[in-house]
Amino acid sequence: xxxxxxxLAKASGRGRVDAGDNIWANADILxxxxxxxxxxxxxxxxxxxxxxxxxxxxxxxxxxxxxIFTSDRLSNRNVDILRDFARExxxxxxxxxxxxxxxxxxxxxxxxxxxRQYGSRYQGVCHAALPRRGHARPGEAxxxxxxxxxxxxxxxxxxxxxxxxDAGFILGTGKLLIKVPETMRFYLEGELPKGVMAxxxxxxxxxxxGFDGATYRAMQWEGPGAQxxxxxxxxxxxxxAIEAGAKNGIFPADEKTFKYVDERVRENGTKSxxxxxxxxxxxxxxxxxxxxxxxxxxxxxxxxxPGNRALAKTLEHVKLDRAYIGSCTGGKTSDFVAxxxxxNGKRVKIDTYGVPATSEVVQELKESRLGGAPVWDVLVDAGxxxxxxxxxxxxxxxxxxxxxxxxxxxxCISATNRNFPGRMGSKESKVFLASPYTVAASALTGRVTDxxxxxx
Amino acid sequence: xxxxxxxxxxxxxDNIDTDQIIPAQYLALVxxxxxxxxxxxxxxxxxxxxxxYPIEFIKKGAAKTEYKIVVAGKNFGCGxxxxxxxxxxxxxxxxxxxxxxxxxxxxxxxxxxxELYPYEARERLVGSVKTGDVATVDFDADTVEINGVVHELKxxxxxxxxxxxGGLFNYARQTGMISKS
Numbered sequence: 001x002x003x004x005x006x007x008l009a010k011a012s013g014r015g016r017v018d019a020g021d022n023i024w025a026n027a028d029i030l031x032x033x034x035x036x037x038x039x040x041x042x043x044x045x046x047x048x049x050x051x052x053x054x055x056x057x058x059x060x061x062x063x064x065x066x067x068i069f070t071s072d073r074l075s076n077r078n079v080d081i082l083r084d085f086a087r088e089x090x091x092x093x094x095x096x097x098x099x100x101x102x103x104x105x106x107x108x109x110x111x112x113x114x115x116r117q118y119g120s121r122y123q124g125v126c127h128a129a130l131p132r133r134g135h136a137r138p139g140e141a142x143x144x145x146x147x148x149x150x151x152x153x154x155x156x157x158x159x160x161x162x163x164x165x166d167a168g169f170i171l172g173t174g175k176l177l178i179k180v181p182e183t184m185r186f187y188l189e190g191e192l193p194k195g196v197m198a199x200x201x202x203x204x205x206x207x208x209x210g211f212d213g214a215t216y217r218a219m220q221w222e223g224p225g226a227q228x229x230x231x232x233x234x235x236x237x238x239x240x241a242i243e244a245g246a247k248n249g250i251f252p253a254d255e256k257t258f259k260y261v262d263e264r265v266r267e268n269g270t271k272s273x274x275x276x277x278x279x280x281x282x283x284x285x286x287x288x289x290x291x292x293x294x295x296x297x298x299x300x301x302x303x304x305x306p307g308n309r310a311l312a313k314t315l316e317h318v319k320l321d322r323a324y325i326g327s328c329t330g331g332k333t334s335d336f337v338a339x340x341x342x343x344n345g346k347r348v349k350i351d352t353y354g355v356p357a358t359s360e361v362v363q364e365l366k367e368s369r370l371g372g373a374p375v376w377d378v379l380v381d382a383g384x385x386x387x388x389x390x391x392x393x394x395x396x397x398x399x400x401x402x403x404x405x406x407x408x409x410x411x412c413i414s415a416t417n418r419n420f421p422g423r424m425g426s427k428e429s430k431v432f433l434a435s436p437y438t439v440a441a442s443a444l445t446g447r448v449t450d451x452x453x454x455x456x
Numbered sequence: 457x458x459x460x461x462x463x464x465x466x467x468x469x470d471n472i473d474t475d476q477i478i479p480a481q482y483l484a485l486v487x488x489x490x491x492x493x494x495x496x497x498x499x500x501x502x503x504x505x506x507x508x509y510p511i512e513f514i515k516k517g518a519a520k521t522e523y524k525i526v527v528a529g530k531n532f533g534c535g536x537x538x539x540x541x542x543x544x545x546x547x548x549x550x551x552x553x554x555x556x557x558x559x560x561x562x563x564x565x566x567x568x569x570x571e572l573y574p575y576e577a578r579e580r581l582v583g584s585v586k587t588g589d590v591a592t593v594d595f596d597a598d599t600v601e602i603n604g605v606v607h608e609l610k611x612x613x614x615x616x617x618x619x620x621x622g623g624l625f626n627y628a629r630q631t632g633m634i635s636k637s
Binding site: 022035036038039042043045046047066067072074075077078081145146147149161162163164165166168169172173177211212215216245247305396397398399400418420421422423427428 | 471473475476479480481483484485486487488489492503504505506530531534535536537538539540557559560561564565568569614623624625628633634
């Protein structure tokens with residue numbers, strides 16, 4: 001069996017499953033957030049009753065992150081719906097925006113978008129926060145009401161996005177009827193050359209198979225190249241499995257995974273035991289291809305979809321209005337450090353915005369140094385408009401007052417994961433996806449730029 | 457479910473993603489709150505670029521669409537997991553989608569909510585069919601007739617009784633998978 005099949009066999013209490021089988025899988029964790037949580041809770045209450053109890057309070061993780069720093073009344077209310085539910089159900093893992101469990105959340109536009117407006121429990125983007133708070137473990141099955149839930153496949157678990165109705169079903173029963181996907185294997189060899197990042201790997205692969213090339217399937221990453229990648233790199237790649245239409249993306253767990261997971265579960269006091277899934281000798285793939293990481297170059301997905309691939313060096317004629325770094329896939333500490341390496345001591349030429357994925361990333365950027373100065377200061381000194389308010393922000397547009405939203409016919413280069421028409425705001429805008437290096441180099445020149453000339 | 461649905465079709469190209477079906481700025485609307493469900497319907501397909509789709513899906517000032525059937529190309533509903541997408545279409549009055557193929561989560565959400573019948577066509581209809589043409593989807597025969605030509609559709613198989621029951625919960629209760637409330 002493939003990694004996905006083995007985990008789903010375990011999750012359904014069977015000795016074996018095959019691709020195509022319909023199984024009832026038990027959820028180890030259900031993840032939800034402010035955009036889909038209220039609707040999932042609504043389904044749960046409608047179907048199981050106003051006084052119903054969730055199947056297991058310890059297995060529900062609620063991380064508000066989408067529309068937080070906005071004056072939109074309904075968006076603020078949705079955070080309050082989550083708080084009411086967490087209190088009523090006594091959920092230990094609700095990472096509220098505010099500290100008062102009986103309070104109401106209201107964004108204060110008078111304090112501006114840049115300065116911190118959240119309490120001590122607030123995290124930011126759910127997919128980045130989930131593992132950091134000790135909720136990702138190898139061998140488990142994670143369901144989340146967000147398509148980028150697949151990011152947790154970086155930790156050797158089955159992780160997939162679902163809708164509100166399915167989430168409501170899990171809230172009441174702890175299980176879901178799913179089909180076991182076929183697996184595609186991406187066997188990575190070599191190491192990433194200078195100037196090339198994990199984002200380039202996934203953009204290259206999606207360009208290769210097409211952005212519906214993995215529809216209904218699992219994307220399994222293996223080989224010495226996969227092992228050479230850091231946990232952050234694996235997260236970047238697993239995150240974008242959905243951009244090829246996949247049900248999930250998965251890396252085998254190794255020493256790097258165990259170290260990360262063990263540290264995080266200990267630090268947060270979450271469930272510490274897990275049963276990692278090892279690779280079988282006998283695996284059946286519907287697609288199997290070797291990729292040599294050392295041959296890759298800085299890659300861009302052009303408007304209007306993540307499979308519209310070109311090399312950065314061939315796009316230097318594309319003039320840009322804006323650069324953006326942030327989101328689950330591109331707003332990690334390592335992403336900002338890479339960005340800072342390129343812009344250190346220089347000045348961006350176009351409007352450039354940075355939104356850290358989590359509150360912890362904000363802290364790390366202020367504490368870690370590059371050439372003697374805090375990374376945060378390097379970015380600000382280069383002209384990047386940095387906000388402390390970690391969230392999904394403009395990655396998915398959001399309400400019109402969202403920080404850095406594309407509110408007009410702008411062309412933006414972005415370290416995020418999706419670039420369909422209107423994704424970051426106005427449907428007249430255009431988004432080019434690229435690595436933090438490439439976004440940084442392009443911010444310096446105002447055109448799509450291969451970053452290697454800026455990295456000595 | 458009536459065995460047939462007849463009405464004018466709205467035609468869209470390949471890769472219509474969930475942002476085009478329901479733009480992200482409207483996702484704060486909670487589908488289980490009845491007035492917000494209706495509101496979601498009024499924004500269905502609001503993300504389609506105007507220059508590619510000059511005919512409005514929902515007429516200005518109207519809450520519902522006149523198009524009960526949407527004809528689409530490949531990979532309809534790609535992108536996010538937002539259940540708001542099939543719900544917005546259903547709330548707008550769409551009954552059936554006839555696409556060449558679907559993105560996984562959109563298809564699943566259509567079935568789980570029971571909002572839409574996501575039929576797959578056996579051939580490409582985009583190009584030969586235009587918005588406003590009148591079509592009849594025949595659920596017994598698994599066909600769609602447009603402009604006098606009958607096109608075969610792939611039977612929906614296991615998922616059809618789920619939609620007919622009105623979605624996942626009704627189906628699970630009818631079949632004893634969960635207890636009746």
